[in-house]
Amino acid sequence: MKKVFISFFCMIFIIGSLSGCHGAKQSKGFDIPENFDESKKVEISFWAKNDTNVVQTAIYNKAIEDFQKLYPNITVNMRLYTDYGKIYNDVITNISTGTTPNVCITYPDHIATYLTGNDTVVPLDDLFASEKYGLGGSELKFDSPSVSEVVPQFLDECVIGDKHYAIPYMRSTEACYINKTYVEKLGFTLPETLTWDFIWQVSEKAMEKNADGTFKVNGQNVLIPFIYKSTDNMMIQSLKQLGAGYSDSEGNALLFNDDTRKILKTVAQYTKEGAFSTFKISGYPANFLNAGQCIFAIDSTAGATWMGSDAPLVDIAEEKLVKFETEVMPIPQYDTEHPKMISQGPSICVFNKSDSQEVLASWIFAQYLLTNEVQIAYSETEGYVPVTTKAQRAEEYQDYLEKEGTDTDTHYEVKIKAAKLLMDNTENTFITPVFNGSASVRDAAGQMIENVTKAVRRKKTVDDAFIDALYKDVQALYHLDQQGTGIGQGKNDLGPLPLPSVILLCMLVITWVLIGIYVAFEKIKEKNKN
Amino acid sequence: MKKTLAIVLTMGLALSFVGCGSKEESATAETTVAETPAEVVTEEAEAAATVEETAAEASTEETAEAAGDVMSYADFTAAELDSEVVVETYVQAKQSWWEDKATFYTQNEEGAYFIYEMPCSQEDYDKLVPGTKIKVSGVKSEWSGEVEIVDATFEIEDGNFVATAKDVTDLLGKDELVDSQNQLVSFKDMTVEKVAYKNEQPGDDIYVTLSKDGNNYEFCLEYYLNGSDEELYNLVGGLEAGQTVDVEGFLYWYEGANPHITKVTVK
Numbered sequence: 096m097k098k099v100f101i102s103f104f105c106m107i108f109i110i111g112s113l114s115g116c117h118g119a120k121q122s123k124g125f126d127i128p129e130n131f132d133e134s135k136k137v138e139i140s141f142w143a144k145n146d147t148n149v150v151q152t153a154i155y156n157k158a159i160e161d162f163q164k165l166y167p168n169i170t171v172n173m174r175l176y177t178d179y180g181k182i183y184n185d186v187i188t189n190i191s192t193g194t195t196p197n198v199c200i201t202y203p204d205h206i207a208t209y210l211t212g213n214d215t216v217v218p219l220d221d222l223f224a225s226e227k228y229g230l231g232g233s234e235l236k237f238d239s240p241s242v243s244e245v246v247p248q249f250l251d252e253c254v255i256g257d258k259h260y261a262i263p264y265m266r267s268t269e270a271c272y273i274n275k276t277y278v279e280k281l282g283f284t285l286p287e288t289l290t291w292d293f294i295w296q297v298s299e300k301a302m303e304k305n306a307d308g309t310f311k312v313n314g315q316n317v318l319i320p321f322i323y324k325s326t327d328n329m330m331i332q333s334l335k336q337l338g339a340g341y342s343d344s345e346g347n348a349l350l351f352n353d354d355t356r357k358i359l360k361t362v363a364q365y366t367k368e369g370a371f372s373t374f375k376i377s378g379y380p381a382n383f384l385n386a387g388q389c390i391f392a393i394d395s396t397a398g399a400t401w402m403g404s405d406a407p408l409v410d411i412a413e414e415k416l417v418k419f420e421t422e423v424m425p426i427p428q429y430d431t432e433h434p435k436m437i438s439q440g441p442s443i444c445v446f447n448k449s450d451s452q453e454v455l456a457s458w459i460f461a462q463y464l465l466t467n468e469v470q471i472a473y474s475e476t477e478g479y480v481p482v483t484t485k486a487q488r489a490e491e492y493q494d495y496l497e498k499e500g501t502d503t504d505t506h507y508e509v510k511i512k513a514a515k516l517l518m519d520n521t522e523n524t525f526i527t528p529v530f531n532g533s534a535s536v537r538d539a540a541g542q543m544i545e546n547v548t549k550a551v552r553r554k555k556t557v558d559d560a561f562i563d564a565l566y567k568d569v570q571a572l573y574h575l576d577q578q579g580t581g582i583g584q585g586k587n588d589l590g591p592l593p594l595p596s597v598i599l600l601c602m603l604v605i606t607w608v609l610i611g612i613y614v615a616f617e618k619i620k621e622k623n624k625n
Numbered sequence: 626m627k628k629t630l631a632i633v634l635t636m637g638l639a640l641s642f643v644g645c646g647s648k649e650e651s652a653t654a655e656t657t658v659a660e661t662p663a664e665v666v667t668e669e670a671e672a673a674a675t676v677e678e679t680a681a682e683a684s685t686e687e688t689a690e691a692a693g694d695v696m697s698y699a700d701f702t703a704a705e706l707d708s709e710v711v712v713e714t715y716v717q718a719k720q721s722w723w724e725d726k727a728t729f730y731t732q733n734e735e736g737a738y739f740i741y742e743m744p745c746s747q748e749d750y751d752k753l754v755p756g757t758k759i760k761v762s763g764v765k766s767e768w769s770g771e772v773e774i775v776d777a778t779f780e781i782e783d784g785n786f787v788a789t790a791k792d793v794t795d796l797l798g799k800d801e802l803v804d805s806q807n808q809l810v811s812f813k814d815m816t817v818e819k820v821a822y823k824n825e826q827p828g829d830d831i832y833v834t835l836s837k838d839g840n841n842y843e844f845c846l847e848y849y850l851n852g853s854d855e856e857l858y859n860l861v862g863g864l865e866a867g868q869t870v871d872v873e874g875f876l877y878w879y880e881g882a883n884p885h886i887t888k889v890t891v892k
Contacts, residue, residue: 145824152825175824184724378769382880411880549776552707553764 125217127225128451131234137456138170139197142185144441146397147177148408150476158469162460165236169456179205179441183534190215195446197457203253203526204534206260206444211531217445218258222458230462239462244485252526253442261442263482264464265473267397268436268517268524269328269426272380272509274390276419277301277312288431289424291333294321294391295361298370301390313417317388319372321365322380324394326373326548327541332437333358334540335525336429341540346530348575350540351566356559359547363557366548375545376552382410387417393426395439396478396513405503423512425520438524440479471495475505478513487518535573542569695760698736710765710774714738715786716757717809718875718887721849722750728849729753730807730875730885731761732788737807739773739877741766749781758784771878772806790873790888797837802882810876810884812837814892817868820861823848831861833886835872844872847885860889868892 141159145151152175159171174196176182183205189195190212201209209215223242227234231241242250249263271289278285281300286293298320303311310318323329330350334341340349365371374380380392381401392402400408403421428434443464445457463469470486473479475495481487496515500508517524527533546565547557555561570576695713696704704710713733720728726742727750740761745753753759763777790811796802797812815835823829831846846852846861864870873888 147823149825175826175828177823177829376766376768378880382769415880549707553709554707 125214125447125454126451127221127228128455131228131455131459132452133166133168135452136168136170137450137453138172139453139457139460141171141173141460142176142182142196142199143173144176144179144182144200146477148400148476151473154469154472154476157472158464161468162237162463165463166456166459169460171460183208197446197448197453198461199444199446200264200441201261201444202439203255203261203442203529204537206442207255207529207531207533209444210255210260214447216260217447217454217458218260219253219262219445219458220259222445223259228455228459230465235459235462237463237466240465240483240485244483245465246482246484246487246521248438248521248524249482252438255529261444262461262465264441264443265397265470265479266438266440266482266517267395267477267479267513268438268520269325269332269393270396270399270478270513270516271424271426272384272392272394272399272402273422273424274384274387274419275422277387277390278422280312285422285424288434289427290431291361291427291429294427295365295370297390298365299368302368302370312390313387315386315388317383317386319369319377319383319389321371321391322373322377322383322389322393323371323544324374324380324392324398325541326375326544327537328437328439329393330355330358330540330544331527331537332426332435333429335435335437336433342528342530342533342536344528344530346528346532348536348539348570350536351570351575355543356562359543359562359565360557362544363547363551366551371548373545373548376548379410381406384421385409385417386411386415387419396517397440399423399478399510399513400476400507403507403509405507406509407504407507421509423509423516425516425523434520434523436520436524438521438526440482467491474514478510478517480514480517532574536575539569539573539575542573698733701736701738701765704765706765706767708765709762711760711762712738712774713758713760713782715755715784715788716753716759717755717788718850719750719753720847720885722747727753730809730850731759732808733786737788737805737809737875739771739807739875740777740779741768741773741775743774743777743779745779752781756785756787758782758786769879770881793876794837797842797882798840802876803878805876806878808876809873809887811871811873812842812884813871815842815870815872817864817866817870819866820864822862827858827862828852831858833861833864835870842882844874844884844886845877847877850875850885851887857887857889860891861886864889864891 143155145155155173155175159173163169163171179202182199182201186195186199186201186205186209190209195215206216223229225232230245231239245263246266249266250259253259253261253263273285275285278297281297283293283297283300301310301312301318301320305311305314309316312318331341334350334354337354339354340352342348342350362371377383379401380389380394381398383389384392384402385404385406394402400406401410404416404418409416425434426436443461445454445461448454465483467483467486467489470481470483471489471492474481474486474492481492486492495506496511498506499511500506527537543565550557550561695711701710701712714731715733716729717732718730720730722745725744725746727745728742729740731738731740738761740763743761743763758781759779760782761774761777761779763774766773766775788809790809791805792813793802793805793810794813796805812835815837817833818836818841819834821832823832828848830848833844833846834841835844836842846858852858869892871890871892872884872886874884874886877883877885
C-alpha cells in the first residue's frame, strides 16, 4: 500500500510539474469547428477603410446587409476609417487590452507587427482548405471563389513567414496623372514609357516665368510641376527600378546606400528649382493638378476619381478648375525595358478569439467580401482591380471596362484607365519584404525624401554631409541600426541552450528512466513472488 | 535501493520544479512579446516625433541666433513661407493629441496661429488649457491654403488671454476674409443648406454647408477638435436644411475658408 501511495504521489507530482511547464506557453490556436452553429447569435466587429468616398461606405453597408440576410445569426458592426495608419494604431492599442476587432482591412506590413502578439491573427491556410467553409466551401451560402480563382500574385502578398495571414481585398498601384495639355504646350510629347528624366526635364522647363512673375505655362502665380503623394513609394519604387537595396527578408534595412543618395540629391536639385514637392508639404496632388498648378501628379490608382478636369470628386472651388486633357500612365521608370511598380491595396485579416464559432463567423464574413457582388461594386468606386479572376472575368466587370469614358461618373475615363493600367502591368508589380519592423523601413524611406525637400525649401544645403547625418538620424530614430530583428527571418538562431536548461532536461530524462526502471523492477519482483 | 531511488526521484522532481520556476521568465518573455506591438508603435511615434523635434530644435537654435526676437503678427504675416518664426501666443483650443504630437488653435491680441503637430507630451498637453500663454518657435508653412507653424517647439510663459469671437459675416466671399485666418470668428444668420457625415455615419467629421445671400459656404465640425462634445456633435448632425443659425468657430482654411465649428445657435 505504501509503495502504491509513493508511486501515485510521484506520478501526480511528475504530471503536475510537466503540465506546469506546459502551462508557461499560453498558445490557444484555432481549431476549425466541425460545423458552423447557425442557432447561436454572433456579433462581429469589422474595421474598414474607405478613401473618403461615400460610395464605398454604401457598398460596405450593402455587403453587410446582404451577408446578414444569408446569416441572420451574425451581426456585423462596422467601424470606418479613412486612414490605414489609424486602423493600425487602434489595433495595436486593442491587442494589449484583448479587444481587437474580428475582421480588419489592413496591410501585410501591419499584420507583421500584429503577429508579435500572442495568437492575435488567425493563420488562414487551414481555413482556405476547409471543405465546408474554405474558399469555395460546400457549406457556404454564397458563391465564394476557390483558391485558384484568387489572383495568385495577390494571394502570395498575404504570406508572412510561411503562412497566409490575410486575403487580398482590392489591389491598386500608383499612376502618374498628367496634364497632357501643358506637356504639349511646353513643347514635349509624352513618351511611350514615362521616365524620371522626362518628368524632371518637363518640370524644369515649366518653371519659366513671365515678366509679371506668373508662370508661362499656366499664367498663374502657383505651379509645382511634379507632386508625389506617397514619398515612401517614391523611394521604394525608385530603388527597385535601379536594382538597389531597400530591405531583405531577414529584416535588414538596406536603403542607406549610394543609390538612395543619388535619388535624394536629384530631389534636392529639383526642389530647389521649385519643380517638386510632396503631399505632406504642399497638399493633395489632385487639387494642384485640377487647378492647373501641377503637371505630373503621382498618386494611387485608388485616387483616380479625384484626378482631372471632369473628376467626379473635387475638393477645390469650381472657379479654380482648369480644363485640360488628362493622361494616365504608369509611374516613371529608370529602365524602360523592365518597368517596375508597386502592388498595393487593402487586405483582410481575421483576429483570433476564444470562441471558435466567432472566429469561423468572422472568416465566413471575410470571405464574403471576395464575392463578385462586393469585388466588382467596390472596384468600380476607384481605380481598384478585383482580386479574383472570377470577378475580373465576369461579364459585368468586362462590360464596365468597355464603357470607359462613356460618362464622368461610374465610367469616368481616368478611373477605368487607372484600373486597366494595373491589369496590364500585374506582372511588373512587386511588393517589399514583410517583417516586424518593415513598416518602419517604409516610413524611413519616405521620411528621407520629406526631410530633404523640407531642408531645401528652408534654404539648407543638401550635400553628402547632410545626407550622411540624415542616414544616421533616420537609422537611429526608426531603430534600423538594429539589423535582422524582423519576424520575416522566421528561423532566428537563438544560440546554444543555456547550461541550466541542459541540466534540467537531463534530469527529467533521468527521472523518467528511473521511474521506468523502478516500475519494471517492481513488476519483476511481483512476478517472482507469484 | 528504494531509498536511493526515492532520493534521486525527489531530486529530479525538485530540479524539474526549479526548472519550471523559470516559467516566470517564460511568462515574462511572452508578456513582453505581447506588449511589443504597443512598444513598436510608441517607438515609431517617438521616432517620428523626434525627427520633427530634432528639426524643430535645430531650427529653434538657428532662430535664436538669426532672428532672436519674438515676432509681431505683422512680421509673421510678412515672413516668407518655410522661414523660421518665433511667436508668443495663447492656446485657444486643442485639436488633437496623437503619438506625442498635438495641434493647437492659438491666438493673441493681434492675430492667430495654427500650430500643427507640435511635439508635446501628454503631461504638457494637459497643461495647455485655453488661455495659456506659449512661446512657439517653428517654421511657417502652408498646406492647401492653411498657414501654419510646423516643426515647432514651445515653452509655457506667464499670461492669459481668451479670444472672443469676431463677427466676420460681412467678409464672407471677400478676399479680406483670409486676414482673419485661424481666428475665433462668428457668422450670423446663416441658413443651413446641407449636413453630411464624412463617412455617411456619425463618428467622424461633419460637413456643413451654410448659405448667406444666396451663396454657399463650407463649414466643418472637426471630430478631433470637438467630437467629444456630444451635445454640439448631435446638434450639428441634426441640423436641417432651411434652419437659421449663428455659428462660431476657428477660421481654418482648406482650399478656401473652411471654418471649424465650435458653437452653433439655432434661431
